[in-house]
Amino acid sequence: MKPTDLVVTPMGLRFLGRVFPCTIGRGGIVPPGRKREGDGATPAGMHRLVGMLYRPDRLTRPADWALPIGPFDFWSDDPADPDYNLMVRAPHGFGHERLRRADPMYDLILITDWNWPQAEPGRGSAIFLHQWRRPGAPTAGCVALSRRDLLWIAPRITHQTRLIVPG
Structure with missing residues (x-):
């Protein structure tokens, strides 16, 4: 592991010598082969960060490679x-998650390469790093942090x- 890796630990998310409180999926951490769509679990493993999305109406661009989330941007699940x-655009005739939410949870999203780019159907979608609902509240499988900590991390990755995510 390198200091520039984001490492989930029992104490929080370790990055650049600091530890940030974080939450994971309500289903806990599961081996990659057991991850399924809708199970609420966070997959163990080493995941590359492949994208950064942000709400330009709520935040300034956190990094030069971050892309804006528009009103018709969804994620197919x-x-x-x-x-x-x-990532897909409306109208979209399949099940999806709206990326431009009323709450601030997806104002900034770091996208991992979980089950990407050649997704195996049902193996799980959208393992993001995003803002938590509240401290200690589990996610649907993502890793979540406070807004302040996520905004500190984003320009440094x-x-x-x-x-x-150790198994």
């Missing part, structure tokens, strides 16, 4: 969708930064 586990 329907295993029957040919675009499963990809590089294309080599990985999310490491």
